[in-house]
Amino acid sequence: MAYYKDLRSFLDVLEESGKLYRFTDPINKDTELLSLCRIQQRGLPPEQRKVFLFDNVRNGAGERYDIGVAAGVYGFSDDIVMLGLNRGSHREILELFHDALSDPIPPRIVDSGPVQEVVLTGKDITERGLDIIPAPVEEPGFSQIIRAGMPIISKDPETGARNAGGYNAFFRDRDRAVSGAGMTRDIMRHWQKARDRGEDLPVAVVIGATPNIMFAACTHVASDMDEIAFAGALAGEPVELVPCKTIPVEVPAHAEMVIEGYLSTKTLEPRLSFGEYPGYMHAERTKVPVLRVTAITHRKDAMFTPVLVGFPPVESTTLSLVCSQALMYDHLKYKCGLAVYDVGMAPTGGTSMTVIQIEKDARANPWQVLQAAASFWASGKYFIVVDWDINPRDSDVLNWALSYRVSPERDIQVQRGRYPGLDPSNYPVGSARNMQIQSAPGSPRDYFRVLIDATMKGVYPPVALPRQEYMERALEIWRSHSDLPEPALKEPWYGYTLGFWPDEEQRLADMIANGDYRGVGDITKEMQTSADGALRH
């Protein structure tokens, strides 16, 4: 099946799948729009969540935007993620990423595309410009920004190599934004090279790309890989790119909208507080380059696509987890050759908490896996290895494994050398001012991670649930009752053996299931002993 040509064809599939809800009443983009999305995030179970389409978006003065908003298209739920990537399970996505990383498909350059159906330059920019874009406020009452992204596409000024990264432009005037990232990110390496050449850096902010492009931009692939080629491989076909109108950069021809401009290498301006992945406002005044807007191009009836961020689990963490899990899986299974079956990150822990499912054997010693994972993911705080029967995305069964498969002194190790990231627990106690710096003080030497081997050591008796054949029979009876809801069974939902279960145990169990409790009693009667002197302390 061909991949989605554009966001609209993906929205059609979402609507057919019952995963789209339309708001036609007037909604204030700065106070109401993403708050409605939060009601869904905090109030509905994942399987009930939908993409929200707003086609009557207003500002505080009641003025209507021509451009609508499609919220949640990239990751309001796992179901939406899987539809967006055309895959049916997390494990299929892990394998898809591995295949795409191995065999990228270069983009095809075309002459024209719908993303340029409408072109604004010159006076259209200085008199309207970013005002036409209904970028909503993410945390009204706390956030100090509105922004557009992702990705932002730039090219290496020396080599011409393309980068499409998960960056944003923060709006400051009709023709001015700011944008920037940590100095190790590709866009800033391009920016440094441009500065060395005395030039500004041309960049294109892409809005409303298909999910493959969004996921590719959010994946920290090697610097020498073109994310657009990776996106092509995620889709199974080349991405069509069209040259920008005012800058020497190519952009997805079927996107909804593009902001073209130059990232100044001369002038910096502070970013302001916005919600970050740890779930707190990232209170900061980091100075980043000014972005001078030279053009806005868009489709007729364009849609703006915000990404819900902040308190996890939320769209931005879902995006991040899907990509990070896939990179970790690719590393452990295909680069390190370890028998890893699945990698899950706790939805509310972001990339802080990684759970790795293995089948213990010579190719997957738990501590080997833990060290390999920690070496790959510098900012991870918890790494947990679990057996094949523990779903790494289910915190209930994870707690079960932590409770009954871990002896702390044997199975938990606190290890030096974590990269601190934005984690607020790294800041010095009581130091309000330090909330405003971008990175925690000190070096990775000062921060620690926790490695946990939550696999079984040795044999266990069976899991205490009815054996498979009895549960399957019960499921038949259940389904014969039309007034009972169809169950969504979580694993484990039947019992299974784990190494210790002699034939003699099974024989007695079979007698009981056949109703012969008195037959079992005849056997145990033969084992009676005197209570004299027994059962004392």
Next chain:
Amino acid sequence: MAYYKDLRSFLDVLEESGKLYRFTDPINKDTELLSLCRIQQRGLPPEQRKVFLFDNVRNGAGERYDIGVAAGVYGFSDDIVMLGLNRGSHREILELFHDALSDPIPPRIVDSGPVQEVVLTGKDITERGLDIIPAPVEEPGFSQIIRAGMPIISKDPETGARNAGGYNAFFRDRDRAVSGAGMTRDIMRHWQKARDRGEDLPVAVVIGATPNIMFAACTHVASDMDEIAFAGALAGEPVELVPCKTIPVEVPAHAEMVIEGYLSTKTLEPRLSFGEYPGYMHAERTKVPVLRVTAITHRKDAMFTPVLVGFPPVESTTLSLVCSQALMYDHLKYKCGLAVYDVGMAPTGGTSMTVIQIEKDARANPWQVLQAAASFWASGKYFIVVDWDINPRDSDVLNWALSYRVSPERDIQVQRGRYPGLDPSNYPVGSARNMQIQSAPGSPRDYFRVLIDATMKGVYPPVALPRQEYMERALEIWRSHSDLPEPALKEPWYGYTLGFWPDEEQRLADMIANGDYRGVGDITKEMQTSADGALRH
């Protein structure tokens, strides 16, 4: 409001509340009945779970029992627990237990009661006896037992003090069962005293008591407290007790059924494998006293009440958690005088994982609370202290706190001295035979627990969600859309400050929420600086 007179009046309330489902088709008690309950446990979200009533119960030969089965009346879900205890929240239950522990209400002895509407003795016992009771197999295919309970009531042979504990009788013949517990439990202290006197111990197995009696029996109160008086206080009125027909013990007059008998102090017989709280089969051959059945009394149309056990979260762990949380809360808040707000145990971790919610101040230093909790609960493996804004029963927000409020080297301590209990991770690696012993080898000195301070150290920026007034407005809009489902909002569902949020930050946030992004841009423009030499590595 008066408490439930009997189980039937509670079932009426459950039915009115939409929490009861009736199976009228024939169901095999040994293979199908509790398997159907497991489908619900593993397949439906807690709020959809119901008590299951079976009134056409069969054995494998297709023979119908006169007695029906009511499954899940004590704890198939939190909603059912709260209805059973007439309270609306977990915190109300914690306070109810504290009040009841402080002011027990002694039972009232009455002459007769419906539990003795039908009386079986003599030949009725030897020819039918336990055969009339449709005790279901809990894990068909693995379990080797059928059983009845709880509670079992006995009296101290010296003092006459009553004990009602969460014990079971395992059926072995029409007139024979076995029953017993660890030697530190009250029933076995009574048994030892009886043995010392050369007597057997009279015991009554109670089936189908009201929830207050069940919860009281499952609570490890002090040995000198009569659990029936504690149950009275949970209900707010005395429990009516009626003398048994063949033994000098009194039992709840309105229960569904009672098995009367003598626990032999001369003869022991092995118990066999059954599902235990860690979620594995407890493969064992521990020898416990034989129970000689002298009478069975029951109501007309009596109902048998099994307790779903084994893989957590399940009814038995729910019962255990409700009681254990309450005891821990009572200890920390009222005995130790610590500012503890809530105590939750992880549903799948059983009592292995305790989360304590505090408001940090002079009366609740996190490490003081952790040590007090560990000293109270000898078998706990993880103790975690969280701030006032973390729901201790929500593993998602718990993972959030663990991810971003914990620095491992500062906030995690592995401590010696845990009582190992039945936790299979304590058994020596690879030692199949050791699966059959009742307790792990060694002493508490050989086992460890983990203490975690997951509170904020110092101030934090606000939680990255819209501020309360914006979320409340969004909720209004949401509810004006009749085709959107009513949300069940989980906390946090709006942002709030956590110590760091200067007025200047709020001013910029308010400008953005009012749509004035260009006004903010005018301010940050004044803060522009040259990029010369800045942003280098």
